[in-house]
Amino acid sequence: MNLPDRLEHQDILWIVAILGTSAAALLLNLVGLLFGISTAVPHILYIPVVLAAYRYPRWGAHIAGCIGAIYFLLVLFLRMGTWSTVGEAFVRVLVLVVIGWLIAYLTRRLREHETLYQGLFDHSEAGSILVSGTGSTRMIEAINWKAADLLRRKSAELMGTSLTSIWDGEDEKTFFSRLAGEGAVYATETHFLLPEENTLIVLVSASVLPGERAILTFFDITSRVHAEHALKTANDKLNLLSRFTEGHLHRSVDQIIETVDEAEGHCTDTGLKVYFERIRTLAWNAIRQLLLTESYKDLGALPPVWISVQRVLDAARLPADDGTVSIRCWAGRLEIYADQLFADVLTHLVENSLRHGKGRVKNIVVTYHETRDGLLLCLHDDGYGIPAAKKQEIFEYDAGKHAGIGLFICRQIVEVTGMTIDETGTEGRGARFIIHVPPDGYRIEGSHEDAPPLAVSSVPARHVAQHSTGATVRELSSAEFPLAEALWVDYHNTKSDIRTDRIFAAFHDGVTVSVARCKRHPDGFEVDGVFTPVTQRGHGYANAVVWGLVEACGQETLYMHSVWNLTKFYGNYGFVPIDEKELPPTIRERFAWAGGEMEGANVRPMRRSPPPG
Numbered sequence: 001m002n003l004p005d006r007l008e009h010q011d012i013l014w015i016v017a018i019l020g021t022s023a024a025a026l027l028l029n030l031v032g033l034l035f036g037i038s039t040a041v042p043h044i045l046y047i048p049v050v051l052a053a054y055r056y057p058r059w060g061a062h063i064a065g066c067i068g069a070i071y072f073l074l075v076l077f078l079r080m081g082t083w084s085t086v087g088e089a090f091v092r093v094l095v096l097v098v099i100g101w102l103i104a105y106l107t108r109r110l111r112e113h114e115t116l117y118q119g120l121f122d123h124s125e126a127g128s129i130l131v132s133g134t135g136s137t138r139m140i141e142a143i144n145w146k147a148a149d150l151l152r153r154k155s156a157e158l159m160g161t162s163l164t165s166i167w168d169g170e171d172e173k174t175f176f177s178r179l180a181g182e183g184a185v186y187a188t189e190t191h192f193l194l195p196e197e198n199t200l201i202v203l204v205s206a207s208v209l210p211g212e213r214a215i216l217t218f219f220d221i222t223s224r225v226h227a228e229h230a231l232k233t234a235n236d237k238l239n240l241l242s243r244f245t246e247g248h249l250h251r252s253v254d255q256i257i258e259t260v261d262e263a264e265g266h267c268t269d270t271g272l273k274v275y276f277e278r279i280r281t282l283a284w285n286a287i288r289q290l291l292l293t294e295s296y297k298d299l300g301a302l303p304p305v306w307i308s309v310q311r312v313l314d315a316a317r318l319p320a321d322d323g324t325v326s327i328r329c330w331a332g333r334l335e336i337y338a339d340q341l342f343a344d345v346l347t348h349l350v351e352n353s354l355r356h357g358k359g360r361v362k363n364i365v366v367t368y369h370e371t372r373d374g375l376l377l378c379l380h381d382d383g384y385g386i387p388a389a390k391k392q393e394i395f396e397y398d399a400g401k402h403a404g405i406g407l408f409i410c411r412q413i414v415e416v417t418g419m420t421i422d423e424t425g426t427e428g429r430g431a432r433f434i435i436h437v438p439p440d441g442y443r444i445e446g447s448h449e450d451a452p453p454l455a456v457s458s459v460p461a462r463h464v465a466q467h468s469t470g471a472t473v474r475e476l477s478s479a480e481f482p483l484a485e486a487l488w489v490d491y492h493n494t495k496s497d498i499r500t501d502r503i504f505a506a507f508h509d510g511v512t513v514s515v516a517r518c519k520r521h522p523d524g525f526e527v528d529g530v531f532t533p534v535t536q537r538g539h540g541y542a543n544a545v546v547w548g549l550v551e552a553c554g555q556e557t558l559y560m561h562s563v564w565n566l567t568k569f570y571g572n573y574g575f576v577p578i579d580e581k582e583l584p585p586t587i588r589e590r591f592a593w594a595g596g597e598m599e600g601a602n603v604r605p606m607r608r609s610p611p612p613g
Contacts (some may be wrong), residue, residue, distance in 0.1 A: 014055045022048040022067055029071055033078045042092055045071060049096050053103035060107070064100025068093030127151070127202075129216040131163060138163040138176065141213070150202075150220050152194055166192050179206050179214065189221070201225045249290055256283045299341055299409075300416050306335045306443070307342050308454065309366065309377065314462045316347040319354045329366040329463040330552035332475045333445045333454070333502075336377070336437055339416040348410055349379045349433050357383025357431075366463075369555035375442045378555070380425060380432035391423045417441055446478030446498040453478050465548050469540040471506040471513060473548035480505075484515040484529070491531040502553060503529075506545040514541035518553045524584035525553065527560040527608075546573055550608070558608040559587050567604050575606040582607065 025044040032041035045067055053060030075089035127147030132139050140158050148155045151166055158165070163172055171190050179185050184207040192200040204218040257280060264276045309331040318327075327350065336342060353364050361383035369376045386394060395411045414421050418438045425432030443451035454477060465473040476483060478498040483505060488494035496503060496517070506514040513536040517529035527549065532542045550558070550573045562570050567577060580588065580598050583605050591598055598605065 014051070018048055018052045018055070018063070021051060026067070026070055026074070030074055030078075033074060042071065042089075045092075045096060046099065049100045050103055053100045054107050057104035057107040057111070060104025061097055061101040064096045065093075068096040071096075124217070126217045126219055129163075129218075131214045131216060133212055135212065138172070138214075140165075147218070150200060150218075151192060168193065175204070175206070176214075179208060183208050189225075192218070249286070253283050253286050253290075299413060300339060302340055304337050304339055304417050306337055307340075309334050309336060309346060309368075310463075312343045312346050313350065313366065316343075316350065318347070318350060325354060325361055325364060326466065327364045327366075327463040328465045328551070330465075330475060330548075331366055331368055331377070333447075333477060334368055334375075334377075335443050335445065335451070335454075336419075337417060337441045337443075338419065339413055341413045342417075345410045345413050345421075345435075346379075348407075352407075353379075353381040353383060353431060357381055360384055361430075365551060367552055367555060373436070374439045375437040376555075377435040377437060378432065379435075380430055382430040385425045385427040385430050386423055387427050394423065395421070448499065465551070467506070467540075467544035467547060469506075469508075469544050471508045471539075471541050471544040473504060473506050473544050475548075475552060476503045476505050483512050484517070487512060487515050487531055487533060488529060490533065491529065494529055502549075504545050504549045504552065506541045506548070508536075508539075508541070513539070514545040516542075516545045516549045518549055518556075518558065521584065521586040523586050525556045525558050526587045526590075527553075527558050542569075546570070550574065554608070555610050557610060559583055560606050560608075561591060561598070561603045562606050563602050564599075564604050567606065570606055574608045576608070578605050578607045580605050 025048055028044055029041050048067060049060075049064040052063040056063070072089050072093050075086060124144060125146060127150045128144040129140055129147050130142040132141040140161055140163055143155050143158050145155065148158060151158070168191065175185065175188065175190065178188075184205075186205045187203045188205070190202060190204055192202055194200050200220060201222040202218040203221050204216055206214050206216045208214050260276050260279050260283070264273060267273065267276070310329050313327070313329050350364060353361050361381045364379070364381045367378050369378065395407045411421050414435060418441060420436045422434050422436075423431060424434050445451050445454045467473055481496040481498060481501070481503060484503045485494070485496055488496075497519075500520045502518045502520075504516050504518075505512050514532040515529060516527065516531075519526045519528060527546075530542060530546060532545075554574075558575070560570065560575065562575070567575075588605075591601065591603055
């Protein structure tokens with residue numbers, strides 16, 4: 001008999017087993033039927049059905065049907081007229097077919113998973129080792145091509161050997177002790193042994209499998225570790241050299257300036273004094289460049305951290321002024337994920353306004369605005385502004401006229417964590433610095449699980465808004481929301497939501513005297529909850545709190561449902577009446593009960609658009 005080439009020896013054994021057990025089972029059933037036995041013997045038919053369905057799952061139900069059909073014909077011919085026996089045989093055939101189909105289905109699913117995991121094991125770009133025995137003796141049961149390649153050995157050479165053939169015994173013991181306690185270990189750095197006493201530095205992960213087995217996966221990080229070590233060594237040497245150089249240069253420049261001052265004091269030639277001043281200017285330029293270098297050398301040396309904008313500015317040492325400049329920071333709940341030198345950027349931008357706008361700047365305001373691409377942090381003043389031709393030049397190296405980190409360094413710092421900085425103000429109306437923060441680079445405290453409430457700060461808030469009424473206005477932290485709810489008890493018993501609300505409050509002598517809210521809806525921002533207790537009315541506190549809210553949130557398009565007699569009041573802050581249909585759907589839904597007749601409900605929809613630019 002000529003068998004196909006693809007028919008392997010193992011398949012022949014299975015076919016012989018299936019045919020042999022089928023023939024034996026049918027023969028025994030034939031004998032049983034001849035002697036009147038029709039109950040116990042038919043169970044033997046399950047053996048060939050199970051074997052066939054397991055080995056050839058695609059044909060399992062068909063083979064079971066064939067075996068059942070032969071058995072049914074035997075019963076039909078040998079027990080003619082005994083309809084109860086024939087009925088039992090028919091039911092038994094159905095059971096055989098169902099068992100064959102079920103075993104075939106389960107076998108197919110099992111083999112699909114085996115194929116999937118085998119494919120992952122065999123073709124993964126990570127080295128994978130299957131270990132048998134997680135106790136004192138651990139053996140390599142299977143190893144994929146990548147692991148063998150990294151270990152510079154052949155798979156057959158490693159299979160069946162002790163794990164200590166590639167792993168130092170103490171390190172292996174420590175690793176598996178940890179694995180036994182935790183059930184899984186992730187990205188642990190260790191060393192594997194290579195031929196000729198070389199080592200491979202790897203990141204290895206492992207998880208425990210049933211039957212005292214474990215699966216190890218690892219990546220080669222030898223080159224990375226060596227590169228990091230070389231980079232650190234070079235960086236340490238450069239820093240050491242930099243400290244020597246900076247120290248010597250500082251002393252040399254100081255001596256130059258002292259010498260020039262001394263020479264100028266003994267010189268009566270006015271023509272030479274011009275050269276002395278030029279030398280002094282060049283010396284001061286050298287000092288400024290040294291200061292720039294000192295600021296820049298630490299950039300990126302430490303991992304980024306979450307930085308509170310408000311707390312940085314509250315703790316900053318700013319140039320003294322005569323008290324005429326109002327610095328208002330509306331970012332009490334905002335944190336930026338940035339290089340630790342980002343605090344210097346915020347401080348420097350405020351210092352710029354105070355220094356360059358002296359005599360002109362009266363207000364410095366810090367706000368933020370969320371967009372689809374992240375967040376815009378804005379610092380603007382009402383000073384002289386920057387000419388359009390110089391908006392990019394100010395960020396170039398050596399563009400400034402004073403020592404410090406400079407706007408050039410500011411741009412380098414923000415770019416470490418994917419941020420950008422631009423100046424978008426208008427000459428004659430003030431400077432406006434915009435820092436674009438990527439979506440994963442900021443969080444607003446309390447708004448979701450990844451933005452926990454801020455701990456109480458030991459530094460008092462310095463840069464808050466002082467209104468002409470004498471009231472202090474600031475945004476409430478999420479922990480302070482109950483202050484607003486206490487006032488709102490008399491205002492429809494309104495409740496707050498830290499995920500969507502920004503609440504602003506006016507304080508007088510430490511007492512909350514008025515509140516207002518900006519609520520974020522899926523399709524817009526709504527101003528509501530503007531409320532002053534009866535006992536505090538008549539002092540202009542509502543003006544104070546709405547002024548603060550509009551300044552903080554004014555970069556958004558704001559909507560509101562105003563009562564008719566207050567439209568003029570809100571008109572003072574840029575709100576204009578609009579048709580009900582112009583409200584975003586989710587904001588309009590709040591007054592759906594009015595049935596489109598908001599005027600009859602004494603309600604007037606209004607909108608405030610952000611200023612141009």
